[in-house]
Amino acid sequence: MSVTTAIFLALASGFAGFIDAMAGGGGLIQLPALLIGISDKPIPMILGTNKVPSIFGTSSAAFAYFKKVKPDLHATLYMGAPAFIGSIVGARLASSFPKEVFRPLIVVLLVSVALYTWKKPDLGMHENLRFARRQQNLALLLCGSVIGFYDGIFGPGTGTFLVFILVGLIGYAFLKASATAKLVNIATNFGAILSFQLTGHIWWKLGLLLAFANITGAIIGARLAIRGGSPLVRKAFLLVTTILIAKVGYDWLVS
Numbered sequence: 001m002s003v004t005t006a007i008f009l010a011l012a013s014g015f016a017g018f019i020d021a022m023a024g025g026g027g028l029i030q031l032p033a034l035l036i037g038i039s040d041k042p043i044p045m046i047l048g049t050n051k052v053p054s055i056f057g058t059s060s061a062a063f064a065y066f067k068k069v070k071p072d073l074h075a076t077l078y079m080g081a082p083a084f085i086g087s088i089v090g091a092r093l094a095s096s097f098p099k100e101v102f103r104p105l106i107v108v109l110l111v112s113v114a115l116y117t118w119k120k121p122d123l124g125m126h127e128n129l130r131f132a133r134r135q136q137n138l139a140l141l142l143c144g145s146v147i148g149f150y151d152g153i154f155g156p157g158t159g160t161f162l163v164f165i166l167v168g169l170i171g172y173a174f175l176k177a178s179a180t181a182k183l184v185n186i187a188t189n190f191g192a193i194l195s196f197q198l199t200g201h202i203w204w205k206l207g208l209l210l211a212f213a214n215i216t217g218a219i220i221g222a223r224l225a226i227r228g229g230s231p232l233v234r235k236a237f238l239l240v241t242t243i244l245i246a247k248v249g250y251d252w253l254v255s
Contacts, residue, residue, distance in 0.1 A: 001037075001038070001206070005037045005038075006206075006209065008033065008037060009033055009034065009037045009038075009206070009209075009210055010209065010210060010212075010213040011213070012029055012030055012033035013030050013033070013053045013057075013210040013211075013213040013214045013217070014213035014214060014216055014217035015029055015217055016028075016029040016030035016033075016053075016057070016214060016217065017053070017057035017060075017061070017213070017214035017215065017216065017217030017218035017221065018217035018218065018220055018221035019217075019221065019236075019240060020054075020057060020058065020061070020159050020218065020221070021057070021058075021060075021061035021064070021182075021217070021218040021219070021220075021221030021222040021225065022178070022221045022222070022224065022225045022232075022233060022236040022237075022240075023159070023160060023163060023178065023225075023233055023236040023237035023239075023240045023241075024157070024158065024159020024160035024161070024162060024163050024178075024181060024185075024237075024240065025156070025157055025159055025160040025240035025241070025243070025244055026054070026057070026159065026214075027050070027054070027155045027156035027157065027158065027159075028156045028157065028240075028243060028244050028247050028248075030050055030053065030054070030210075030214070031046070031047075031050050031155060031156055032247070034046050034049060034050055038203070038206070041203070042201070043094075044094055044196065044199065044201040045196075045201045045202070045203060047091075047094050047155065047192075047196065047201070048091075048192070048193070048196030048197070048199075048201035048202040048203075049201075049202055049203040049206055049207045049210075050155070050207075051189050051192045051193045051196065051202075051207075052193065052202060052204065052207025052208060052210070052211055053207060053210035053211040053213070053214035054185075054189050054214065055186060055189035055190060055193060056211035056212075056214055056215050057211070057214030057215050057217065057218035058159075058182050058185045058186050058189060058218065059182075059186055060214075060215040060218045060219050060222075061182050061218040061219070061221065061222040062179070062182035062183050062186060064218070064219055064222035064223060064226070065178070065179035065182060065222055065225075065226065066179070068226045069175055069176060069179045069226060070176075070179075071176065071179040071180040071182070071183055072172070072176065072180050073183075075136075075140055075166070075170065075172075075180055076180055076183040076184055078136075078137050078140040078141055078144065079140040079141070079143065079144035079147075079162075079180075079184045080144065080183060080184045080186075080187035081144070081187070082141050082142075082144040082145040082148060083144040083145065083147055083148030083151070083184050083187050083188045083191070084148060084187040084188065084190065084191040085145070085148065085191065086144065086145045086146065086147070086148025086149035086150075086151075086152065086188070086191070087148040087149065087151050087152035087187070087188040087189070087190075087191030087192045087195070088152060088191040088192070088194060088195045089148075089149055089152065090148065090149040090150065090151065090152025090153035090154075090192070091152035091153065091191065091192040091194075091195035091196055092152075092195050093152075093153055094152065094153050094154075094196075106157065106244075106248050107245060107248050107249045109161075110157065110160075110241055110244050110245045110248065111245055113160070113161075113164050113168070113241055114238060114241045114242060114245065116168060117164070117167075117168070117234070117237065117238055117241070118238060123167060123168065123234075124167040124168075124172070124173050124174035124177065124230055124233075124234055125173060125174070125230050125231065125234070126173055126230075127171060127172055127173045127176065128171045129170065129171040129172075130169070130170065130171040131170070131171075136170060139169060139170065140170070143165045143169070144184065147161055147162055147165070147184075147188065148187070148188045148191065151185075151188040151189070151192060152188065152191060152192045152195065155192075156244065156247075156248070157244050157248070158185060158188060159181055159182075159185055160237065160240055160241055160244060162177075162181035162184055162185060163177050163178055163181045163233075163237060164237075166180055166181060173230045174230035174231075174233040174234045174237065175225065175226070175229055175230045175233055178225060178233050
C-alpha cells in the first residue's frame, strides 16, 4: 500500500469516527474509502477490516459519553446481547448475500426516519419512555437482533438506525440514545470481528492503523455532542441521515 493511500484511509477513518460519535453513520465514510483504497482485496476482508477501527472508535466515544452522560445499561443488555449474536450470523453470510437486496429497503427506511424526525422538532429533546418494562424489553430484543444482523452482513448506517430506534420507538432523548447506541454498536462490531477473524478476513495491520485515526475523531465528536446536547445531536442525526440517503440511493441507481 502506498503512503498516499494510507493517509487517505486514515483521514477518512478519522472523519468517520467523528461523525459516528455524534449521530452514527460513520460507515458511510469509512467503508467506501476502504472499497476504493484496497479494491484489490476480497469484499469479506474489506468488511472485516472495517470493523477494527469501528470498534476502537465506538469504544472511545462510549467512554467519553460515559463520563458525562449515563447510558441505559438495562437497554444496552437487552439490545446488545441479541445484536452480538445477530452480527455473528450476518458476518458469516456476508460473502454470499447480495448487498443489492438491502439498498432499496435502506433508502425507504432512511427517508422515513428523516421525515419523521424532521416533522417532530421536539422528538428526542426530552426523555419520554413509551412502553412498560416488559414491552420495552421485547422491542429491544427484536430490534437488536435485526440491527445486529444488518451490521454483520452490510453495516453502513447501523449507528443511525440504533439512535433512531432508541429515540423514535423507545423514547430516549437524543444524547442518551447516542450514548446507549455506542455500547450496543460495540457488541455488533465485536460479533462481526469474531466471525470475520475465524475465516481470516481481517487485515489487522491496516485495521489498527485506522483505529488510531478513528479514536481521535470519535473523542472529538463525542465531546462536541456532549457540549451541544440533544439539539446538536438531532441536527447531526438529520444531516447524517440525509447523506446516507444520497449515498445509498446513488449506489442503488448505478449498480
